[in-house]
Amino acid sequence: MQELEQRPGGVTGPAPAVLAQGVTKRFGGVVALDNVTFSARAGEVTALVGDNGAGKSTLIRCLSGVHSPDEGGLFMNGAPVTFSGPNDARLAGIETVHQNLALADNLDVAANLFLGRELSGGPRSLFRLRKKPMEAKAAELIDEYGIRMPNIKAKVGAMSGGQRQGIAIARAVGWGSEVVLMDEPTAALGVKETGRVLEVVRSLADRGLAVVLISHNIEQVMQVSDFVWVLRGGHMIADLRAENTNTQEVVHYITTGVGLGA
Numbered sequence: 001m002q003e004l005e006q007r008p009g010g011v012t013g014p015a016p017a018v019l020a021q022g023v024t025k026r027f028g029g030v031v032a033l034d035n036v037t038f039s040a041r042a043g044e045v046t047a048l049v050g051d052n053g054a055g056k057s058t059l060i061r062c063l064s065g066v067h068s069p070d071e072g073g074l075f076m077n078g079a080p081v082t083f084s085g086p087n088d089a090r091l092a093g094i095e096t097v098h099q100n101l102a103l104a105d106n107l108d109v110a111a112n113l114f115l116g117r118e119l120s121g122g123p124r125s126l127f128r129l130r131k132k133p134m135e136a137k138a139a140e141l142i143d144e145y146g147i148r149m150p151n152i153k154a155k156v157g158a159m160s161g162g163q164r165q166g167i168a169i170a171r172a173v174g175w176g177s178e179v180v181l182m183d184e185p186t187a188a189l190g191v192k193e194t195g196r197v198l199e200v201v202r203s204l205a206d207r208g209l210a211v212v213l214i215s216h217n218i219e220q221v222m223q224v225s226d227f228v229w230v231l232r233g234g235h236m237i238a239d240l241r242a243e244n245t246n247t248q249e250v251v252h253y254i255t256t257g258v259g260l261g262a
C-alpha cells in the first residue's frame with residue numbers, strides 16, 4: 001500500500017486518487033511510455049502536457065483502461081488496480097471526457113446524460129424510459145456543475161461547443177466518479193466558452209474530484225492547474241507546482257526537456 005507519497009517541493013500528503021507507477025507501454029518498436037510515474041490527487045487539477053507524440057494519450061489510455069501497461073502498475077488511493085477495459089476503470093471511478101465527446105446529436109440533454117444508464121420500468125412497459133425522473137436528474141446535474149443550458153429538452157446537435165462540452169463533463173462526473181480525465185476540453189471553443197469550461201474544470205476539483213487535464217494551451221493550463229507534469233518522448237521529465245512555475249518555463253520544458261534555470 002502506498003500511504004504517503006513525496007510531493008514536489010518535499011511536502012508529503014495522502015495517497016493520490018490515481019497513480020501510475022513506472023509505467024512502460026510499447027507499440028511494436030515504439031516505446032510510447034518509458035518507466036513513467038504520474039499521479040493526481042483529489043481536489044486538484046493536474047495537467048499533463050507535452051508535444052505531439054510525447055505519450056499523453058497513451059498515458060490517459062492506460063489510466064482509463066483502454067491500454068494495459070507492459071510494465072509498472074496503477075494504484076487508486078494507495079491500492080493496486082488492474083483494468084481489463086474501460087468499463088473496469090469506470091466502475092473503479094475513473095471517467096474520461098474524450099475530445100470527440102461521443103454525444104448523440106439527435107437526442108436531448110437528459111437522454112445524453114443517461115446514455116447507457118437509462119432509467120426504465122414503470123407500470124406499462126418494462127423498457128419504457130422514465131423520462132420525468134431522467135429530466136429532473138439532468139436538470140439537477142446541469143445546475144450542480146454550473147453548466148449554462150437554456151433548455152435541457154433541446155437536441156444537443158443544435159447546441160454550442162461549450163454547452164456540448166458541459167454535457168459531456170456532467171455525464172462523466174455525475175455518477176460518483178473520483179477521477180476525471182479530460183482530453184483537450186477547450187480545443188474547439190471560442191474565448192468566452194473556453195472561460196466557462198475552465199470554470200467548470202476548476203469547480204470539479206474544488207468539489208473534491210481529481211481532475212487530469214490534457215492541453216496544448218499552456219496559458220489555460222496555468223490558469224486552472226495545481227500541478228503540471230511534462231512528458232517528452234515517452235519520459236516524464238518534470239512535475240511542477242503551478243504556483244512555482246510559469247508558462248514560459250513549462251514551454252521551455254516541453255520544447256527543450258529542461259527548465260529555464262538549467
Ligand SMILES: Nc1ncnc2c1ncn2[C@@H]1O[C@H](COP(=O)(O)OP(=O)(O)OP(=O)(O)O)[C@@H](O)[C@H]1O
Nearest residue numbers: 027030031032050051052053054055056057058059
Ligand atoms: N496504437 C498505437 N500504435 C502504434 N503506435 C502508437 C499507438 N498509439 C500511440 N503510438 C505512438 O506512441 C507515441 C506516443 O503517442 P501519443 O498519442 O500517446 O502522444 P500524444 O502526446 O498524445 O500526442 P498528441 O498530442 O499528438 O495527441 C507516438 O510515437 C505514437 O505514434
